[in-house]
Amino acid sequence: MSRVWNVIAKHRASLQDLGMVLAVVLVVTYVAYAVDIFVTQGSVPAAQKAIELDEALLIGAVLAVGLLIFAARRYIEQKREMARRIAAEGRARELAYQDPLTGLANRRQFEEALAMAAASPPAQGQVHAVYLLDLNGFKQINDSYGHGTGDEVLLIVAERLLRSVREGDLVARLGGDEFVLLAQHLMGLEASANIAMRVIDSLAEPIVIGRVEHRVATGIGIAFLPDDAQTAPEVLRKADLALYRAKGERRSAFRFFEEDMDRLVRQRQQIERELREALQQDQIRPRFRPSIDLASGRVTGFEAVPSWVVEGSERFPPERFLPVAEETGLIHQLAGRVLAIACQAAREWPDEIVLSVDILPAQLKNRALSDGVLATIHTAGLPPSRLEVDISESAIVHDLHAAKAALGALRQAGVRVALDNFGTGYSSLYHIREFGFDKVKIDRRLISNMQDEEAASVVRALAGLGQGLGVAVSADGIAGSAGGAALLASGIREGQSASPLLSADAARQLARQEQSPAGVL
Structure with missing residues (x-):
């Protein structure tokens, strides 16, 4: 019984429309019977006291029109529902692949793009470059002026990053003040260094929020596919190692990954494990x-x-x-x-x-x-x-x-x-x-x-x-x-x-x- 009520509750709009059609048909049927039986009673023979053909046609026509109206309403409602679902799915996709603050790609979209780049090696003599960025001085802005000001700074930084890269390069925000760039099919060190220098130059100009000038610098760690790594997680790890070295400069700087960094980090990890023991x-x-x-x-x-x-x-x-x-x-x-x-x-x-x-x-x-x-x-x-x-x-x-x-x-x-x-x-x-x-x-x-x-x-x-x-x-x-x-x-x-x-x-x-x-x- 409860299942029946669930079906009725789920389709209450459809039942309402069908009820209206049924009510119209009953009214027309009653009128036909009233005319035939009470109005014309005694003036026609008993054999003809049935619903005449024109009246039957009228009832059929009313029923057909009612069903057409019902079908048209259901069609329009289904179109509206499909449009709402498509819009909701589009919005969900945006939320799944876009950073809600800056509108840049988020971590998920970047990781998928990086995985595709790793699976599609560049032409001979070219590389895919991953740039890992971290802003210097952003925490002080947040602490001193509040998160609202910090968000405005991030928006301006995102705009400047988009202007610094080539068309088709991916700019993503990983969270907080961490950004990452993916530039594919670059002609070696010089071309990748040019992008890094443009990023540094774009952030050199003070960011003005209200009447206050805020200065942010950035450290940039750069690693290459396939020269430095063969997989997406590995190239990110090595870009992070290069970023650690760049941040040691305490100013805007970029550093390329070097094998010595990896060796030293692995030694440090070994020392940490053995030290705990x-x-x-x-x-x-x-x-x-x-x-x-x-x-x-x-x-x-x-x-x-x-x-x-x-x-x-x-x-x-x-x-x-x-x-x-x-x-x-x-x-x-x-x-x-x-x-x-x-x-x-x-x-x-x-x-x-x-x-x-x-x-x-x-x-x-x-x-x-x-x-x-x-x-x-x-x-x-x-x-x-x-x-x-x-x-x-x-x-x-x-x-x-x-x-x-x-x-x-x-x-x-x-x-x-x-x-x-x-x-x-x-x-x-x-x-x-x-x-x-x-x-x-x-x-x-x-x-x-x-x-x-x-x-x-x-x-x-x-x-x-x-x-x-x-x-x-x-x-x-x-x-x-x-x-x-x-x-x-x-x-x-x-x-x-x-x-x-x-x-x-x-x-x-x-x-x-x-x-x-x-x-x-």
Whole structure:
């Protein structure tokens, strides 16, 4: 029964039309019968009291006209419904293949076009070029002026991109401020570079929204089919690698994909995978670099250097895996573990020997950094005065407020703070005075060139500056007793050895015995 009602509800317009036709036919039939039976009754013989032929024809004609009207209405309604469906399908196709903001092709349309290009190799000597674009400075516009202004900027950027490419080239927006171009059948590097330069030139002019000028730059990564890749996903990946290099310029620039990029990225991915496993297996442990009193040769401290040692040999040096740890966020786990092990080792040293650890730029993003450091030394039973944290000048400049918050809490708790890589060009007297450093460490690149009189003069000037500010001065990377003597003559009393790093056992043995300057350095 419910199925019958569903059919009636679905076709209620058709039933209504048929009902009207039936009602008209019944009325005409009633009139015919009324005329024949009541009006003419008695005036015609009984044998003729039936519906006459003309009346039957009239009823048939009315019924035919009614059916024609019904059919005509149904035909018109079906045409309207088909037109609505075609329009809806067209709109759905537009939404499926067009970016709703800019009207450019969207990711789906671009991926289909790229797949077709990959399946249709160009003629000999020609290439299909993929340009991956990312806008520099767009986030600041969104944050400062709102998303409405940001959308207007994207619209203008889209228009300029369309004017920069050839007729038939595809311009698509992948999302946010990411755009991509597909230019087919180009005659090599020069032709592809011309398009990239036109794009950069088109975006060089400020974008005016209201009365405000907005400047956006773009990094462009370029990869070719079939020279760089054979498939659509592969050419996109390689264009992204080239884009990463272009964005490192921090200005409008374009870069072509190079095989060395791919090799380095694959190595980085391998290091990341192995680093995660190494952290799980506790393979990242500290080794120690001694700090020496240059006059007496006694050990004054040890710097804990994160080391990746497997079966007695170094898997990767710190300068290879520490940047990966920073990029992936593993640095927090790694640094915490290294500090905990180093604090346990420091408990076996004489009380006057200090443990120092580096604070890397990515660690400053952790607002609980100072609390974590203090909790670790408290758990190990190491007094805060026996810990020294070293931070580079570049890290301070990169995030001044975060550095001030973290280092301020540590200094207040009694931890010593040292400025590392002193003399590399970032320093200012303001930073030294504002942070209240206990020590500055002159960069090893200056120390290694002490034989050069100009470099020696710079070292003496930096030493005098530190002493004038009441800050201890240390030298990093001393090679041999001759280097120590030269530093003593410059007014520097402490230095870190350039000799190989020591294990925890070797550091403990060195800390417990007196060493001559020549023996340590």
